[in-house]
Amino acid sequence: MDTTGILDEALQRLHSSGPERLGRLTNHAPMAVEALATHGQARSVHHWLDAYSRKLEEFPLGVEPVTAANWRFALGDSRRAADWIGYFGREIAERPWRDVLAEWWPRLLPGMYGGSTHPVIRVGHAVRTLLTDDGTEPRLTELAHGLGYWAARYHPVADLDSLPGADSAAAALDTVPPITTREGNFPSRLGRVTGLPVWATAVTDPHEARRRLTELVRAATHRYATHGHGEETMLVHAATAPNAVLRSLPALPHALWVPSLRAAWTASAAVTAMYAPDTPVAYTPPGTHTPEEVFERALAHGDEHVIKLTDTALDVGDERALSAALRSIDLSEPLV
Structure with missing residues (x-):
């Protein structure tokens, strides 16, 4: 468990970046910095991020908000990553994150093969942080980014x-x-x-x-x-x-x-x-x-x-x- 605050700083730094670059390559930074912090290397996180930053792209533009009424039509649409991340950000702000995860896990599980399985991996890293610290804002936001990426890249x-x-x-x-x-x-x-x-x-x-x-x-x-x-x-x-x-x-x-x-x-x-x-x-x-x-x-x-x-x-x-x-x-x- 990282108690330095560096992981939260890194996640905040990363949440202005998109989940992918070049339309197909995954942004691995949130997963890697979580692993570094978990294994006692928090002091190296920002230095590692500086080296990785050339692989980051700006957060994408939205198309149309995802809602409880239209989410099925947006599932698996990679153009809607920002819309999905926004949806999960609102859901997690309004409800306990475990409830959101439990509702969406069975919906997303059949499509965990999209994005070369990176979306579920990102969610797994986010959940690990939340199981040790149940709610700093950057960690909750990270779960929203992971779930949103999964929904956008849903592929059975x-x-x-x-x-x-x-x-x-x-x-x-x-x-x-x-x-x-x-x-x-x-x-x-x-x-x-x-x-x-x-x-x-x-x-x-x-x-x-x-x-x-x-x-x-x-x-x-x-x-x-x-x-x-x-x-x-x-x-x-x-x-x-x-x-x-x-x-x-x-x-x-x-x-x-x-x-x-x-x-x-x-x-x-x-x-x-x-x-x-x-x-x-x-x-x-x-x-x-x-x-x-x-x-x-x-x-x-x-x-x-x-x-x-x-x-x-x-x-x-x-x-x-x-x-x-x-x-x-x-x-x-x-x-x-």
Whole structure:
């Protein structure tokens, strides 16, 4: 928990920026600065933001206010990001944020695959801050930005065939068939995913769903250590998207935990199908690095996806997860 006030300063600084740049690339700064503050690096937040600022664009113009009467027509319209953020800002100002989240989570969950899963990841970071500090204005505004981005980029997947799976998350990820044509951007690749292995479909108990989701985050993080070279940036989301869902569960009614598991599995498995390499590399142990040292290396590297994967790796907290974080540092271009 950040008690310095720096995270709130950074979020206020960022809320004049849009959720994307160039009409398709996500603004990762709110997620990265939250991870830095959570892991004791608040003193580095503004310096990191100064380096990242060239990737920020001004907050977009609105089109027409989203209301309770017309929201269905605006869902998934990326031109309406400002309208959606304004809507959620008003909702969260008038009602407890947990109530807004619980109402909108099941509406947005089927479309968590839009924006390369970044919107749900941003919401997961925002919820983590609110679970530790239930209401500074910048943190509530950040949740509104995350939910608004999710609604604007809402994109469901087509009906998928159920393929033979496995009992464990790790084994199920190993059985994910790659798409046949692995070129193009995230939406075009996602459209080529026609079937995914069955995993955890029989789960009906909310607490078992949470256990399975924890297992999925661990398995996807571990897998990056040997498979991350398939696409060093996009494969990060196979772990960080389900972890965003896992982080949000404590703020959600238990009735939403099982469908959250299923949506998170679809996201992680689909990313695996879209970007996994043909063959893995040998596993390299992390050596004597402590979690704190690994996070400091991620900060020194600076890349936003490296910081976010390392944040998830520290949640997992074991040797193989630290190896995955170090692998992302080796594979990724540093932030200049």
